[in-house]
Amino acid sequence: MTILALDLSKRSTGWALWIEGTDAPRYGSWVLGSEFTSRGQTYAKLHANLMDLRALCRFEHLYYEEPISPAQLSGHTNIDTLRVLGGLAAHAESFAHAMGLRSVQAINVSSWRGDFIGRIAASDARKRAKAANRSASDSLKALTIERCRHLGFAPRTNDEADALGMLDYACGLRGLTPPWRQNEVLRPMLTGGVWR
Numbered sequence: 001m002t003i004l005a006l007d008l009s010k011r012s013t014g015w016a017l018w019i020e021g022t023d024a025p026r027y028g029s030w031v032l033g034s035e036f037t038s039r040g041q042t043y044a045k046l047h048a049n050l051m052d053l054r055a056l057c058r059f060e061h062l063y064y065e066e067p068i069s070p071a072q073l074s075g076h077t078n079i080d081t082l083r084v085l086g087g088l089a090a091h092a093e094s095f096a097h098a099m100g101l102r103s104v105q106a107i108n109v110s111s112w113r114g115d116f117i118g119r120i121a122a123s124d125a126r127k128r129a130k131a132a133n134r135s136a137s138d139s140l141k142a143l144t145i146e147r148c149r150h151l152g153f154a155p156r157t158n159d160e161a162d163a164l165g166m167l168d169y170a171c172g173l174r175g176l177t178p179p180w181r182q183n184e185v186l187r188p189m190l191t192g193g194v195w196r
Contacts, residue, residue: 002057003174005166006064007159008088010034010042010081013049014159016167017059023179024152025167029159032088039084043091050095062096063170064089065162066106105173112169113162117143151180 007014010033018025030049033042053059067085089106096104114122117140125139141158148154148161151168155161171178 001061001174001176002059003061003063003167003170004053004059005163005170006062006092007162007166008046008064008067008085008092009159010037010084010088012157012159013046013088014155014157014161014163015049015053016160016163017053017057018167018171018178019057020176025164025178027153027155027160027164027167029157029163039087042084043087046088046091047095050092054099060102061170061174062092062101062104063107063166063173064092064104065112065166066108068109105170107166107169112166113140113144115169115172116165117147151184153180 001020003018005016011031013030013032014027015029016025016027030045032045032049037045067082067089093104110122121143122140125143128139141161144165145155145158145161148164151164153161153164155164168178168181171181
């Protein structure tokens with residue numbers, strides 16, 4: 001079984017791929033466009049990258065982060081960003097169908113992140129951010145990167161870390177315990193927003 005997880009974004013799409021029977025996932029990120037790139041060009045770039053990845057490894061299952069809804073607009077997110085994210089998600093679904101993948105599924109960020117960093121840690125980060133009247137996004141992304149490092153990964157970007165977190169969650173959805181989780185009994189304590 002081979003699973004691909006995508007953290008879809010125009011500026012930096014994180015991806016993580018695991019082939020059952022291997023010790024660790026492969027992961028990275030793709031730049032799909034800039035402020036000068038049309039939506040169509042962005043979707044075509046996603047397609048080209050997925051085709052390149054599929055030529056290297058015929059993944060069977062595709063998971064991607066569910067786009068945020070218009071009601072959740074905040075920070076740097078605008079309506080054009082939502083359109084791009086919706087289009088990227090639609091293209092991922094279409095690609096999975098066209099390539100005959102066994103499954104394709106959107107995963108809500110709250111579901112995978114809470115499972116990956118811990119629901120208490122995620123809740124605490126949100127409470128601290130709310131008390132400081134700021135977004136919890138940076139804190140949650142930092143916790144995700146730290147959790148990746150704890151599991152032996154070295155993501156270069158938060159998008160790569162998010163893809164790894166989704167991949168880990170997707171393995172659980174499929175009833176698999178990947179090697180990076182097999183010897184884990186307890187997670188380290190979270191102190192002041194950092195794993196110890």
